[in-house]
Every structure is written in structure tokens, then in C-alpha cells.
Amino acid sequence: MDLIEDGAILIKNGRIAFVGKTAAAPRAEADVKIDAKGKAALPGLINGHTHVPMTLFRGIAEDKPLQAWLTETIWPLELKLKPDDVYAGALLGCLEMIRSGTTCFADMYFHEEMVADAVRESGLRGVLAEGIFDIGNESLGKEMLSRSVNFAESFRGHAEGRISVMLGPHAAYTCSRDLLKEVHEKATGLNVGVHFHLAESRGMFSDLEKEYGISEVEFLNKIGFLTGHVLAAHCIDLSEDEMQIISERDVNVVHAPVANMKIGLGVARIRALMDLGVNVGLGTDGPASNNTLDMFETIKVAALLQKLDHHNPAVMTTYDALKMATLSGAKALRLERDVGTLEVGKRADLILIDLSKPHLKPMHNVYANIVYSAHGSDVDTVIVDGNILMENHQLKTLDEQEVMEKAEKAAHDLTSR
């Protein structure tokens, strides 16, 4: 992630054809030119773990512990969710992500085909998974697995290739051992990854820990679940042994510091994981537990939380933090050949940050200003696959008023149902 001053980027057929000093740029007759004077171009941010349709639940149940939050508010509402609600919530999430500079996100939810529709319409890139759990109900598990597999088969490569797919087993405390094994088998057969919650809450796995006599990570490792492409969100409070397993199995960890703090769950040992060579991306988690999809906030809080946890500001640098939200995120989603950096040959997923803001002055260090001072609202232009989704704060693919009104209505209808 070297800094190029007075740089230019040339995009051709959705890919980056040149990136470097303006003086060295090839003479090209561009169809579209964007003047980025006074702005910083960087790879579009990658949100490695979220549930975008949960925008509908933003702010609905505050200041509650995870168990109560899930069982008293979220799960009962989710039972009432219709595909159209999911679509309305997903579109609102896509709108928020474009406005705040996220170009690619990994999502797990229900009616995921509606999220795929929102991805197609918004122009974003998405790695989507239909959620799976059985919570003691075997036939439910089978049905959800079949839906998740069906989604993966149907939507792989959709939206001009901007959609890729995974299976989405919720967590080890909501999926039986047999279901997890079946998920893993299916994922292997389909050659797709699994996206799930790992070590989010000790409390919620403690019964299983008693039953199996081993930790969540050890349990999953033992049943062979941690092979292949694994995207594990959270990974809080892991022991040395667990971190060793994560490292050996090349599990991709997605750190969601804002949600982890907000639900009071704990601090993931990100520095230690990185030191073991683990690839760590960043995610916001769902907007009901964050309560935004702003990756700039997540980048800053990720850095702050490690500095605090280690009582050492050097432990997580500005560069580390930015890399987690770009290249490491891309790796976690197995998209690093296509996105995550601004390099010739990669897909043209990039954002421009307007640096002419009081809170971004003076400019001693552009990395520091982006990591510690910028907000999502400083992003003024967003490009995915070479298509402009937002230019100078003007949205090109979505009707902002309509999306907001539809989501407001869906949220209202849902809570009055």
C-alpha cells in the first residue's frame, strides 16, 4: 500500500489498466474522466461479516445482553420477516455501504436471494450465504441446509460475476454436530466456503463445552469442520491452543470490534492471531448490533481496541488497520486476485475520499488521517467493477429517497405485524 502522490488510475473493461504517477500514465481517450484533485483514491473497503437486511432492526433493542437481544427481540421479529422486508432492508444497507465507501461485503441471512437482488441493483460486490441452523430440530436443519445449497448453486457468479457464494451455518451452538458435518461435506462438494460465527460468546457455547469437554474451536476442528475455505466471524477470547488451531487450519478470522464492544462480549486477540500468521479481516456485523455499516468507524475502533488491550499504541498500526479492511478482507473472502488493492489487472473497485474537510487537516500523514479521522461520509465517489455507483456524493444506481422510504415502511409494518 504505497502512497502515490499526483497519481492517476486508468480503468478498462472493469479492470485497472494503469495506476501510477499521472506523468507516467498512458495517453488514453477516456469515455469518462473523474477529477480527483484533493482526494485520496483507495481500494474499496471490504466488510467481511454482516447481515445487511438487519438495517430494519437498527436501534430497536438497545442496551440488552446478547441472549436477551436475540431471544426477546431479534429472533421473534425474524420469524415474521418476509422476502420483501429482507429486500427493503438489504437495499438500505447497500445504500449505506455505498455512501460510506464499502464496495464488497460478506453477508449471511435468510431469504438471501433478496440480498442478491439488492447487490445486483446497487452495483456492489457481495459474498452471500443463506443462513443455516437446526437448534434441536433436525428437519429444520435439513430444510435450511438444502435452501443454503440451492442458493449457492443458483447465485454463484450472478450480477456479472459480482456475487460469489458460501454456505452459512450460523454457529456451533445453533447447529448440531451432524448438521455441521453435512454443511462441510456440501461445501466441499460445491467448492464453496463456509461463513459462520465462532467464539462470539463463551456463555452460549458453555453447555456444549460441558458436553464435549472441549472448546468450540477444538470441537469444530475435531469434526473436520475447519478445512477448506473458512470465514469465522468474532473469535473472541481464544486460548493459545485455539489460536494455534486457527492458524494451522488457515481459518480466516473476521474481527467485528464495534459489535463485540456494544454487546459487551470481549476482545478478540487480533495481534496474537496476526503474529501466528492468521489472516484477519474486519466486519461491522449486522447494523442491529453496531449500529452502522460504516467501515471507517470499524477500522478506527479495531486499532483502538488492540492498543487498549495491550496497553501499547504500537501494537496495531494505521497500516495494519487499513490492510485488514482491504487486502486481508479480500483474502478472507478468497477474492484477493480480484480486489483489495489498486493494482493493474484487478477489478476496478475503488473509492475517493474528499480530503478538503476540517477534520482531515492538516495533512501530515494521509494514512493516519484516513484511519483515525475520516468517516464514511468523507467518501465522495465509489466505483465497483469500473461502474460509478456514487460520484461527488450523488448516487448513480439507487434512488436514495425511495430506498429509505421503503425500508422505513417495511420496518414499521414488521413491528406492527
Next chain:
Amino acid sequence: MDLIEDGAILIKNGRIAFVGKTAAAPRAEADVKIDAKGKAALPGLINGHTHVPMTLFRGIAEDKPLQAWLTETIWPLELKLKPDDVYAGALLGCLEMIRSGTTCFADMYFHEEMVADAVRESGLRGVLAEGIFDIGNESLGKEMLSRSVNFAESFRGHAEGRISVMLGPHAAYTCSRDLLKEVHEKATGLNVGVHFHLAESRGMFSDLEKEYGISEVEFLNKIGFLTGHVLAAHCIDLSEDEMQIISERDVNVVHAPVANMKIGLGVARIRALMDLGVNVGLGTDGPASNNTLDMFETIKVAALLQKLDHHNPAVMTTYDALKMATLSGAKALRLERDVGTLEVGKRADLILIDLSKPHLKPMHNVYANIVYSAHGSDVDTVIVDGNILMENHQLKTLDEQEVMEKAEKAAHDLTSR
């Protein structure tokens, strides 16, 4: 802080003359009308601890421990600071505060008369203190004390009463016992408060702790320093005994969670202090250690940090967090009769937040959306003393481009000196 839907506010001679339902508002021929449909009006935010001219150092020394950050970068640069630099930095800080909804701030720095100039020009409200330390140099201490006293005498009530004053002894580890006693005596004589750093870093007081055999709080209490109006920033990792003293002495604590995390210092026990009846406000700290003056970020992080520290999301509610940045902040600055709530008779210091943003939809709970989802950039109108400082994002008192250019130049000149 009750919610009034479809409300109206009437301002007369700089004070709130009516606040309530629009239907109940007196018929008044207003000179100026602001349509706040789709917006939330709330008391202007109060930044209880900062050093605004340090905008000049934003991003200049990242990822360093406090001691190195101070001794290697900040202090050497501060030695080179000229009054004009301080003025340029303070104006940039005022601009940033207006843009992000802060109407009042407590500041401690050098050449504080330049901060007073920035307050006068910008239209903000400020509680200002000239910094004092002696670090083993008695005559330096005397000189700084005399400057601080002189500043307080000269600027009390300036800028149509928007400026109030305090004395600014830096900390117990940078001021000798005799100096602290003199400061306290002078403050009592002038009937002003003291604004200082307390228990920010155990490491930096540990030598004194060995010498005196007691903690920083116990030491200050023993020499009689904690009587009168005391504004103590940070207060990290206090023991039960120390918290008891803070409570008994009615010390006002200002919590600066973002800077505390960023420098890796620790977690202030805010919930425990509140439970002891201690008044706790919020501050950003200087923009060199935060790196913004955005109080919305500080409000959110303050709530998150307590939830994390207690492993309990209920421990700090949305309401608690918002109150710290408004009414409790006002109390900490002894300005609660004039600001901190929207009440008839108080000065008209208020802000409007534009709720028509994707990240603020849907609106299940306006408090939650303000505390957990809003950013400073969502503030579109700022009023102080009944004067409009910003309306629909348009600045009324400052020339934004000029302020940014002047600060950029001052920062550049300073580092090249």
C-alpha cells in the same frame, strides 16, 4: 431529556423563550425561521476536555506510547509554537467543532488568548485555561502561573459572555506540590475552577507515588487541591478509595475514551463513578491524540467501552451516554444554569441533526440512532447564544477554505522550523 415530537423552539435575546409542541407555541413574529422538519433538535454537545490548537499536530506521531509521543514529538514542537500558530490551530478546531455539533468546549493550552480570539470569531462558547507546569523549574512555574492568572483575569466573560475561565495546572506529575498549592490558592481567590489531567497514566505518576507513598488522588486530596470547582480529565483505573475521594470532593470527571484507548492507557471506571454520584462529562482530548473533535464518536465509544469493560450492555445506556455529553458536561463546567438542556430561560445553544440519512433509518428509537449511528457530519445546523453558526451545512461565522489553508500553512511552517 424527554422527546417532543412535532416540536418548536422559540429563541429571544439569545435565550430559549419556548420549547414544546408546535401547536402550543406562542404566536410570534420571528425575524428568522428555520424549518427543522425531519430533523432532531438537541442541546449543543459539550466537549469537556480538549486542547483545540493541537489540530496542528493531527496525525503527526501515530502509534507511539504516551511518554514517547510527548517527549519525542509533541513537546519539542510545542516549544516552537508561536501565538499565530495557536490561533490557526484553534480556528481549525472551532470549525471542526461547529461542523460536528459541539457548541461549548473546555480547553487548556498555551497562548490561550489566541483560543479566546478563535472563540470570539467562531461564535462558540469556551471555558478556557492557560496551561501551567514547572517540571522542576520553579521560576518557569511562577511565570506560567502568573500568565494563567492574568489570562483568567483578562478574559473572564469575554465574547459577550461566551468565554469563561479556569486555571490550567497540567498534572500532578508536571507540577510541584508548592505550585499546585499556589494554583489552588489563586483559583480560590479568583473564584475560578481548575482544569487538569488526573490519573491519566499510572506510569507517569509512579515516581511520585514512591516518593509520597500515596496515589495521585490521595496526594492531591491531602494538599487540599480537590476543593472548589475541579475539572479532572481522564481518571483512569482509580481504586475504590480514590473514587470515594473523588465523590466526597465533588470532583467533576471528564472521560476521554477515544484518546485513552488510542494511547493504550486504560479504562476509566465511569459506571462505578456515576454510581457514587460523581458527575461525569465527556471530552475528545486534543485532536493529536484522538484524532478528531467529533463528540458523536466519543459518545458512542464511551458507551461501548463501559459495556465491554463490564461485559454487560445494560451498564451504560443510550440515555446515560447522551447525558454525559450535554447536561453532565454543562455541570462539569459549572454552566448548567445556562446550557446543557433545551429549557426555557437557558442560553440558546442547540444543534439540528438531519435524520434523512440511510444510516439513521429506520427510526425505531431516536436516542439510539443519535448515540450509536449518527456522526458529526449529520449535524446540519448549529446555534449558540441564539446566533446561527451553521445552517444547512453552510458556515456563517468562519470562512472554511481560509481557515483550512491557514492551519495547513501553520502546521507546515511549524514542522519546517
